[in-house]
Amino acid sequence: MKFVSWNVNGIRACVKKGFLDYFYEVDADFFCIQESKLQEGQIELDLDGYDQYWNYALRKGYSGTAIFTKHKPLTVSYGIGDNDSEEEGRIITLEYKNYYVVTVYTPNSKRDLTRLSERLQWEDTIQKYLLDLKAKKSVIYCGDLNVAHQEIDLKNARSNRGNSGFTDEEREKMTTLLKSGFVDSFRYLYPEKEDMFTWWSYMSKVRERNIGWRIDYFLVSEELAPRISEASIHTKIMGSDHCPVILELELETE
Incomplete structure (x- = not known):
């Protein structure tokens, strides 16, 4: 099965820059987006063969986030635990x-770190949530996690x-999550691969010179690691300041 995650930084703008061409070309079972930046009714995507789930x-x-999938789920939730909603x-x-498929757009701690304490609280909450899910069945967790985990994951560490x-x-929270029973799919296959980034500043020629950060991930429960057949980063796909990340996993279609 093929999974895609992409912070589109505004789906309406991204659609004007070739989103649908890429969407149909990649032909994923699950296509997750972050930073949709719209409200219900502001876009109508005709995605033949896909169910659409939006959180505005x-x-x-x-x-905002969304998941487009060929596979109808048993249940859908839009919050954490008993709180099936959250304002952002x-x-x-x-x-x-x-298994569960979870997509997340992790809060940014802001340039001046004024949101760092809130961010760290989020990390504790999401880790508990993921571990509660993992106790029931396997978890595929993806999205813009807004952290470069290791020095290899950004250009100028x-x-x-x-x-x-x-x-x-922030990095320690990622380490703690991985130690709790999750695997970074890209690093599982390519532990030493350098200069592979998923986000670049809009500053002049930064992307052209590949001065970036790897902050978009697919993490999977450790028992799924042997089923990872490929993990890739589509750096040449434009349309956002992020690029798509891909996971191919040997799972039965349900």
Whole structure:
């Protein structure tokens, strides 16, 4: 089965830049997006063969997530635990017989780190949520996680140390999550592959020079690791300041 995750940084703008061409070309079983930046009724996507699940932020033009899938889920939830809603539209969970698919747009701690404490609280909450799911069945967790985990995951590690997305605290939360029974699918296959990034600043020629960060991920329950057949990053796909990340997993179609 093929999974795609892409922070589109505004789905309406991305559609004008070739989103649908890529969508049909990649032909995924699950296509997850983050930062949809719209409200219900502001776009109509005709995605033949796919069910659509959207989580909109209350604030207009902000955040938001969606999953487009060929496989009808048993259940769908849009929050964490008993709270089946959250104001920023950051999470969707689809349940299947043997696994969950969870897409998330992790809060940014902001350039001045004013949201760092809130971000760390989010990390604790989402980890508990994922572990509760994992106790029931396998989990496929993806999205813009807004952290470069290791120095290999960004171009200029030394100068960015302590900056939003590369603070010791954010990186440690990722380490803790992985140690709790999850695998970074890309690093599982390519532990030493350098210069593979998923986000670039809009500053002049930054993307052209590949001065980027790897902050978009597919994490899977450790028992699924042997079923990872490919994990890739489609760096040449434009339309957003992020590019799509792909996971191919040997799972039965349900």
